[in-house]
Amino acid sequence: MEANKQSFLQRNRRAFLIIFDILTLTATYLIPWIAISGRTSLEAYRGLLFSSTVLFVLCYVTVFVLTGMYDSLWRYAEIYEFFRVVVASVMAIGIFILVTVIIYNETSIPKSVYLMSSLFSSSVTLYSRLTYRMLRNTRIERAGKQRNRVLIVGAGEAASTLIHEIFKDPYTDYNIVCAVDDNPQKLSRTIMGVKIMGTTRDIPNLVKQCNVDTLLVAMPSVDEVDKKRILNICSKTRCNIRLLPDITRLISSGKDLLDAVRDVKVEDLLGRDEVVLATEGMVSVIGKVVMVTGGGGSIGSELCRQIAASNPKRLILVDISENSAYEVQQDLRMKYGDKLDLVVKIASVRDSKKVDAMMREERPQVIFHAAAHKHVPLMETSPEEAVKNNVCGTFNLVDSADRYGVEKFIFISTDKAVNPTSVMGATKRICEMILMSKNAVSDTVYSSVRFGNVLGSNGSVIPLFKNQIAAGGPVTVTHPDVVRYFMTISEAVNLVIQAADIAVGGEVFVLDMGYQVKILDLAENLIRMAGFLPYRDIEIEFTGLRPGEKLYEELVLSEEGTVDTVHSKIFIVKSQNGFDAEGIEKDFWELKALAYSNDEEGVLEKMAEMVPTFKRSRLRV
Incomplete structure (x- = not known):
C-alpha cells in the first residue's frame, strides 16, 4: 500500500507541484491586498482582484513551466536551483506588471501590492522547496543507519x-x-x-x-x-x-x-610521490615476441599484465609453479581473450636443455628475467640451491639468448646486490656481472634493474605483518633500527619496462626511491590502521637480525656513482671497471660445479672470491 502511494506521488509529482504553487501564489497575492486595503475596501476591487489574481498565478506558473522549474529534482537541489527560483520569480513579476499596466490603468493596482506580492511569492516559492529538501534529507537520515x-x-x-x-x-x-x-x-x-x-x-x-x-x-x-x-x-x-x-x-x-x-594504503606512508613514468613508452615490447620468466610471481605477473596491455606480438609466460602460471593465464585470457597470443611454459630455468628448446621454438625478441629464489634467510641455509636457481638459471638464459639472437635481455636485480651480506644478494650481484660481461661480446643488449622491497609482493614484510595482526600478534620486527627502501609493484614494473626502452647494453638501472622507511614505524602504523594500539592491543617483538640481513640497504657501491637518464627518477650505475667475459665464465663453471656437488662451504668461498664485497654471515641456521 505504502509503495503504491509512493509510486502515485512520483508519477504525478509535476501536477502536485503546480497545484501547490497555485495555492501558495494565490495566498501571497491576496495577503498584500488585505493588509493594505482591509476587508471593507476589497468589495470595491472584487472584479479587479479576481482577474489580477488569475493573471498573477498564470504568469508565475507559465514562467516556471518554460524555465523547467517543475523538472528539477528538489531533493538534490543546490544553490544553482535556488538561484533559478529567484530569476524565474523576477521574470514572472516583471511580466505580470507589464501585462497589468497594459490591461488596467497603472493606478488600478497599488504599487505596494506589486512590491509585497513579489517578495512574498519569491520567498514562499524558494523556502517551500528548501524546506522540502531539508525535510526529505532528515527523514532519510533518521530512517537510515547511524552515520x-x-x-x-x-x-x-x-x-x-x-x-x-x-x-x-x-x-x-x-x-x-x-x-x-x-x-x-x-x-x-x-x-x-x-x-x-x-x-x-x-x-x-x-x-x-x-x-x-x-x-x-x-x-x-x-x-x-x-x-x-x-x-x-x-x-x-x-x-x-x-x-x-x-x-x-x-x-x-x-x-x-x-x-x-x-x-x-601502506604506500601512502612512504613519504615520497609515486613514480609515474611515461605511458608513451613500452616501445621495447610493442609488436614483439616477449618472454617473462617467473611470470607467475609478484613482479613477473605484473610484467605480464603491463606487457599484455601494450600489444605484443606474442607473450610467453615461463614459471616452475603451475598454480601461479595458471592464475595469471586465466586472468589474461579473461581480459584479452583471443586478442592476446599467450603461451604458458611450465619450466625451470635451471634446465639448460629446456631453456634452449624454448628459445629455439618461441624465438623471443625481448626477455624479462624475474625467476629467482629471493628469501634471504632460506637462501642462507641453502646457498647451493640459490646458486643453482639464481646464477645457473640466469647463465642458461643469458647464453641461450645470445645464441638465438634475442634483441634485449632485462634482468631483475635487487638493492641487496650492493655490498651483499646475504647469499641471495651475492647471487644477484654475480648475475649482474654475468650480464655485463656477456654484453661486451654479444649483439644482444643485456641490462639489469635494481630496486628495493616491493610492497605486497609474495613473501614481503607487509603481508607477514598483516597476518600477524589478524592473528592478534605479536608482530615481529628483527631490529628497532632496521630500514628499507620500498616501492609499489606498479613502480617496479614501470621501471623495468622503461629500462628496456632506453637500454643500450651493460647498464645497471636504479630508481630514485626517496627515503628508507623504518620497519618499526611501518609495523606500528599497520597496527594502528587495523584499529589497534601498538604495545597495548598488539605487541611488537624484536627477534634480532637474521643471517644475511642488513640494518640498511644501498643502491650503489661507495666507489660507484650514477648517471642521469632521460627520466628524472631513473639513473644508471656508473661502474668502475668492465668485466672479463672469459674470467667470469670460468668462475661460473667452477661455482656451478661446487653447487651441483652440494659443497656449501666451497660455494660460499667461491662467491666471496667473485664478489669481494660479499660479507658472509657468521650465523648459519
Whole structure:
C-alpha cells in the first residue's frame, strides 16, 4: 500500500507541484491586498482582484513551466536551483506588471501590492522547496543507519568540494562534526557550517572531544612528506582513516567524488610521490615476441599484465609453479581473450636443455628475467640451491639468448646486490656481472634493474605483518633500527619496462626511491590502521637480525656513482671497471660445479672470491 502511494506521488509529482504553487501564489497575492486595503475596501476591487489574481498565478506558473522549474529534482537541489527560483520569480513579476499596466490603468493596482506580492511569492516559492529538501534529507537520515562522525583534515578547495558532496547526498554514511587545517588564518572559521577547530596536531584531542570515528583526509595537493606526517598523526587514533585522491586523477578516472574516497594504503606512508613514468613508452615490447620468466610471481605477473596491455606480438609466460602460471593465464585470457597470443611454459630455468628448446621454438625478441629464489634467510641455509636457481638459471638464459639472437635481455636485480651480506644478494650481484660481461661480446643488449622491497609482493614484510595482526600478534620486527627502501609493484614494473626502452647494453638501472622507511614505524602504523594500539592491543617483538640481513640497504657501491637518464627518477650505475667475459665464465663453471656437488662451504668461498664485497654471515641456521 505504502509503495503504491509512493509510486502515485512520483508519477504525478509535476501536477502536485503546480497545484501547490497555485495555492501558495494565490495566498501571497491576496495577503498584500488585505493588509493594505482591509476587508471593507476589497468589495470595491472584487472584479479587479479576481482577474489580477488569475493573471498573477498564470504568469508565475507559465514562467516556471518554460524555465523547467517543475523538472528539477528538489531533493538534490543546490544553490544553482535556488538561484533559478529567484530569476524565474523576477521574470514572472516583471511580466505580470507589464501585462497589468497594459490591461488596467497603472493606478488600478497599488504599487505596494506589486512590491509585497513579489517578495512574498519569491520567498514562499524558494523556502517551500528548501524546506522540502531539508525535510526529505532528515527523514532519510533518521530512517537510515547511524552515520559515522567525521573529522575533515584540510580546509581548502578539495575539502570544500568534499563537504558539499557529503551534504548533497542524503544517503551518505558521513556526519561531519568538525575540520582541521594548518593555516592559522582559517582557525575558528567555517565551511558550509563546519567549524575549523584546530590544526593537524590537534587531531587526537578533537577525536576524543567530538567522539570522532572517521578521519577524512582531504589534502590531495600536499607533498608526500607532509602527507606522511599527517597520516602518522591520524594513525595514532583508533579512527578509520580515508583519503581523498588527487582531483585531476579523479576527473580522468570518471569516478564520483564520494566513491573515490579510499582507505589509507601502506604506500601512502612512504613519504615520497609515486613514480609515474611515461605511458608513451613500452616501445621495447610493442609488436614483439616477449618472454617473462617467473611470470607467475609478484613482479613477473605484473610484467605480464603491463606487457599484455601494450600489444605484443606474442607473450610467453615461463614459471616452475603451475598454480601461479595458471592464475595469471586465466586472468589474461579473461581480459584479452583471443586478442592476446599467450603461451604458458611450465619450466625451470635451471634446465639448460629446456631453456634452449624454448628459445629455439618461441624465438623471443625481448626477455624479462624475474625467476629467482629471493628469501634471504632460506637462501642462507641453502646457498647451493640459490646458486643453482639464481646464477645457473640466469647463465642458461643469458647464453641461450645470445645464441638465438634475442634483441634485449632485462634482468631483475635487487638493492641487496650492493655490498651483499646475504647469499641471495651475492647471487644477484654475480648475475649482474654475468650480464655485463656477456654484453661486451654479444649483439644482444643485456641490462639489469635494481630496486628495493616491493610492497605486497609474495613473501614481503607487509603481508607477514598483516597476518600477524589478524592473528592478534605479536608482530615481529628483527631490529628497532632496521630500514628499507620500498616501492609499489606498479613502480617496479614501470621501471623495468622503461629500462628496456632506453637500454643500450651493460647498464645497471636504479630508481630514485626517496627515503628508507623504518620497519618499526611501518609495523606500528599497520597496527594502528587495523584499529589497534601498538604495545597495548598488539605487541611488537624484536627477534634480532637474521643471517644475511642488513640494518640498511644501498643502491650503489661507495666507489660507484650514477648517471642521469632521460627520466628524472631513473639513473644508471656508473661502474668502475668492465668485466672479463672469459674470467667470469670460468668462475661460473667452477661455482656451478661446487653447487651441483652440494659443497656449501666451497660455494660460499667461491662467491666471496667473485664478489669481494660479499660479507658472509657468521650465523648459519
